[in-house]
Amino acid sequence: MSGKFITLEGGEGAGKTTCLKHIEKRIKEAGIDLCVTREPGGTRTGEKIREILLDRVNFDILDDTELILMFAARSQHLNEVISPALVAGTWVLCDRFTDATYAYQGGGRGISQQRIADLEHWVQKGLKPDLTLLLDLPVDVGLERAGKRSTPDRFESEDISFMQRMRLTYLDIASREPERVKVIDSSQALGNVLSQIDSILDDLLAGATSE
Numbered sequence: 699m700s701g702k703f704i705t706l707e708g709g710e711g712a713g714k715t716t717c718l719k720h721i722e723k724r725i726k727e728a729g730i731d732l733c734v735t736r737e738p739g740g741t742r743t744g745e746k747i748r749e750i751l752l753d754r755v756n757f758d759i760l761d762d763t764e765l766i767l768m769f770a771a772r773s774q775h776l777n778e779v780i781s782p783a784l785v786a787g788t789w790v791l792c793d794r795f796t797d798a799t800y801a802y803q804g805g806g807r808g809i810s811q812q813r814i815a816d817l818e819h820w821v822q823k824g825l826k827p828d829l830t831l832l833l834d835l836p837v838d839v840g841l842e843r844a845g846k847r848s849t850p851d852r853f854e855s856e857d858i859s860f861m862q863r864m865r866l867t868y869l870d871i872a873s874r875e876p877e878r879v880k881v882i883d884s885s886q887a888l889g890n891v892l893s894q895i896d897s898i899l900d901d902l903l904a905g906a907t908s909e
């Protein structure tokens with residue numbers, strides 16, 4: 699595969715939407731073909747699964763059902779969108795991927811990391827992102843920012859201890875995979891957050907355009 703696979707992760711109110719647009723602009727300005735997508739979702743089937751997962755009406759979804767639905771959407775997404783794009787040399791920028799499963803379903807819900815890893819191996823067959831940008835900030839700061847938005851979805855309605863376990867799981871992944879996962883301090887002012895992202899992108903894009 700020749701395209702680069704980049705994912706963006708973070709907790710509540712981390713500023714993913716804002717940063718994603720900036721990253722998209724930078725990569726496209728470098729003349730690189732880019733596919734921007736998201737999880738859960740990114741395909742017709744995946745977006746249907748997303749609706750089920752996010753709708754607060756579905757309060758009775760079991761933890762294992764939630765986990766399997768995440769990977770069902772991911773399987774469709776990988777086969778329909780991500781892998782074909784990478785094979786064609788197109789870069790893929792994905793708003794959340796499997797690190798979110800470890801953080802939310804693992805850290806948040808308490809599902810064992812091994813069970814998630816088993817599904818990861820089955821569905822992804824070894825495929826991992828080349829680069830993951832983790833937008834990290836204290837949970838209370840994120841909730842304060844997110845509070846200014848509309849009605850919370852099924853995940854946004856979780857309590858603060860869920861969010862704290864989720865954040866710690868993300869940071870644990872980053873400490874175990876420092877080459878792939880770059881932690882961005884997103885508690886800072888937006889301009890500063892974008893500068894941190896830019897310095898990582900500068901290296902990545904310099905490497906890509908010299909290939």
Ligand code: Z5A
Binds near residue numbers: 714800891
């Ligand atoms: N999920 C899961 O459980 N397992 C999985 O495997 C996957 C996902 C893949 C949907 O994801 C849910 O799916 C997600 C986890 C679960 N649930 N949650 N929570 P999503 O990514 O679509 O949903 P989201 O997390 O709510 O993302 P978002 O809409 O991108 O929100 P955000 O990160 O909070 O970003 P934002 O809207 O850009 O920023 C929030 C506010 O802060 C906004 O008013 C900004 O103007 C402001 N902001 C942004 N940056 C700054 C700075 N630096 N300073 C001050 N204010 C700022």
